[in-house]
Amino acid sequence: xxxxxxxxxxxxxxxxxxxxxxxxxxxxxxxxxxxxxxxxxxxxxxxxxxxxxxxxxxxxxxxxxxxxxxxxxxxxxxxxxxxxxxxxxxxxxxxxxxxxxxxxxxxxxxxxxxxxxxxxxxxxxxxxxxxxxxxxxxxxxxxxxxxxxxxxxxxxxxxxxxxxxxxxxxxxxxxxxxxxxxxxxxxxxxxxxxxxxxxxxxxxxxxxxxxxxxxxxxxxxxxxxxxxxxxxxxxxxxxxxxxxxxxxxxxxxxxxxxxxxxxxxxxxxxxxxxxxxxxxxxxxxxxxxxxxxxxxxxxxxxxxxxxxxxxxxxxxxxxxxxxxxxxxxxxxxxxxxxxxxxxxxxxxxxxxxxxxxxxxxxxxxxxxxxxxxxxxxxxxxxxxxxxxxxxxxxxxxxxxxxxxxxxxxxxxx
Numbered sequence: 001x002x003x004x005x006x007x008x009x010x011x012x013x014x015x016x017x018x019x020x021x022x023x024x025x026x027x028x029x030x031x032x033x034x035x036x037x038x039x040x041x042x043x044x045x046x047x048x049x050x051x052x053x054x055x056x057x058x059x060x061x062x063x064x065x066x067x068x069x070x071x072x073x074x075x076x077x078x079x080x081x082x083x084x085x086x087x088x089x090x091x092x093x094x095x096x097x098x099x100x101x102x103x104x105x106x107x108x109x110x111x112x113x114x115x116x117x118x119x120x121x122x123x124x125x126x127x128x129x130x131x132x133x134x135x136x137x138x139x140x141x142x143x144x145x146x147x148x149x150x151x152x153x154x155x156x157x158x159x160x161x162x163x164x165x166x167x168x169x170x171x172x173x174x175x176x177x178x179x180x181x182x183x184x185x186x187x188x189x190x191x192x193x194x195x196x197x198x199x200x201x202x203x204x205x206x207x208x209x210x211x212x213x214x215x216x217x218x219x220x221x222x223x224x225x226x227x228x229x230x231x232x233x234x235x236x237x238x239x240x241x242x243x244x245x246x247x248x249x250x251x252x253x254x255x256x257x258x259x260x261x262x263x264x265x266x267x268x269x270x271x272x273x274x275x276x277x278x279x280x281x282x283x284x285x286x287x288x289x290x291x292x293x294x295x296x297x298x299x300x301x302x303x304x305x306x307x308x309x310x311x312x313x314x315x316x317x318x319x320x321x322x323x324x325x326x327x328x329x330x331x332x333x334x335x336x337x338x339x340x341x342x343x344x345x346x347x348x349x350x351x352x353x354x355x356x357x358x359x360x361x362x363x364x365x366x367x368x369x370x371x372x373x374x375x376x377x378x379x380x381x382x383x384x385x386x387x388x389x390x391x392x393x394x395x396x397x398x399x400x401x402x403x404x405x406x407x408x409x410x411x412x413x
Contacts, residue, residue, distance in 0.1 A: 051076070051132040052122045058136035065112050065140065065225055065233075069094075070104065071120065075127035077102030087116035094118070114225045114233060115142045146235040147171035147228050149183075149203070151219060152290065152396070155240045159377030161212070161247045162288045164396040165193075165205040165219055172200045174229040176411035179203070182234065184220040191215070196401070196409030198393040208403045210379065211244040213264075248378045250370075252332075252353055254282055255384030257344045259353070261370065268373070271366045272344025274335070276351040280305070281387035283330060283351070288396035289378045291324035292371070294361060298322075303329035305350055313350065320361030321371040325353075325380055326395040332380055334358075334367030353382070 045051075049058075055070045056063045071081050083094035096107040105122075112118070120136045149167035153159050165185050173179050176197055185193045185205040189212070195205050211217070218241050223234030248268075250261045254275040261268040276282035297317045305313040321334035334357025335349075342348050343356045343366070357367035379399070382390075392401045 045130040045132060046126065048132040048134040051126045052124050052134040054120050054122065054134065054136045056138045058138065060138040062141045063112060063138055065114055065227075067112060068110065069107050069112060069118070071122055072104045073102075073124045073126070075103075076125040076129070078105055079123045079125060079131070081105040082121045083107065084119045085113055085116050086119070087113055111225065112140050114140050116140050143231065143233040145171075145232040147173070147223075147232050148235050149221065149223065151221070151240050153242050153376060155242070157242045158245045158375065159242055160289065160375040160379065161210040161244055161377065162249070162286070162379035162396070162399065163211065163242070163244065163377030164288065164398050165217070166396060167203045169201050169203075169228070171232055172229060173203075174200065175227055176200065176203075178226050179223065179228050179234070180411045182222045182226045184222070186218050186220075187211070188216045188218075194407045194410060196398065196406050197411060198409075202393065204396075204398050206398055206406070210247070210249075210399075213244055213247050215244040217242050217244065244377075245375055248374070250378070250380045252282075252380060252382045253384045254347060254382060257347065259355075259370075261373070263373075269369070271355060271370060274338065274342050274349055274354045275347040275382070275385060276387065277348050278386070280350045282347075282349070282353060282382055282385045283326065283387050283390035283394075284382050284385045285389040285397060286379055286381045286399040287325035287330065287390060288399070289323045289325065289332075289374060289376050289380065290395055292374065292376055293322040293324075295320055296322045298331070298333075318359070320357050320359075321355070321367040323371070323374060324395070326390060326397070328394050330390075330395075332370075334361055334365065334371070353380070
């Protein structure tokens with residue numbers, strides 16, 4: 001009887017165990033479908049997109065530059081975020097930081113680059129300490145219209161102390177403040193450099209006084225994706241540098257028919273000249289050499305000096321030692337066609353400054369001597385003429401504007 005009773009107890013215990021496990025299994029099935037309690041709460045981790053939220057979304061196209069890039073988790077914390085921008089066949093890591101609470105990552109630069117693909121790789125822990133990883137991509141819009149700025153002087157040039165940094169834009173700039181913020185001009189040794197707008201198409205930079213010899217100037221253009229006008233975005237992301245050479249300033253006295261050339265303040269020489277005739281006088285004021293040509297053609301028709309038949313009052317195909325001073329056509333150049341007696345005695349030109357020269361350009365003539373000792377960026381100042389002062393935007397004539405007026409031309413105040 002005891003043996004039978006023992007077998008009965010073991011049978012009842014086995015039956016109770018089966019009932020218990022069946023109940024547990026039933027409970028597990030229930031919580032998997034209906035609630036966050038029990039064993040099911042620690043089952044398979046949630047989908048990565050529920051743990052890690054990335055904006056803009058995965059696969060989104062034509063994202064605008066002002067849309068915000070953001071990585072976040074509702075709970076838990078971000079472990080690592082890596083964002084790479086692919087643009088112009090280059091891959092560039094995007095700088096950013098995770099917030100102190102670990103819930104957000106934002107880029108250092110709030111604006112997105114245009115015509116680029118962004119790749120986002122994130123590792124994060126959810127609120128239960130489970131690790132998830134997510135990989136997303138999105139592409140930004142490709143602008144239909146772009147603008148660029150043509151920079152004076154040329155990259156790595158050595159220039160005179162009167163050089164003004166000038167940007168000529170190929171499109172009208174309506175948002176001048178944004179464009180101005182995207183251009184930085186700095187110097188070593190340091191000096192205050194300020195911008196001035198001439199209309200909506202040109203932005204110049206200069207210090208209060210001529211540059212010191214030996215100064216190294218850097219022009220940083222960060223115009224890429226800057227909206228200069230509605231729907232028109234900048235294209236350039238470049239750096240230009242130039243070096244300031246020796247100090248040379250030449251003063252042309254149109255009344256005395258002479259040019260005194262000073263280097264580092266010392267008189268280098270006095271050259272006889274001929275300036276503009278009474279009917280076609282030469283501008284007064286400070287002008288900067290912007291172009292140097294061993295030989296060029298000068299046709300009066302191109303600058304308004306025409307005969308009744310429409311042809312130029314002059315057309316000289318081989319003007320030697322020509323240095324441009326204004327955009328409107330004022331040059332300092334060699335002259336082989338006028339009698340030698342006019343130089344230092346009378347003014348006979350159409351507004352240019354002429355120095356005696358040989359046909360083809362002589363090396364030992366006054367024009368050749370001056371050309372060989374000149375640089376783009378040198379200052380030529382005209383005094384004693386019956387004409388007005390050259391406009392500040394005619395060539396690099398900004399030195400004719402006072403410092404207070406120059407600074408007032410900034411779009412940033």
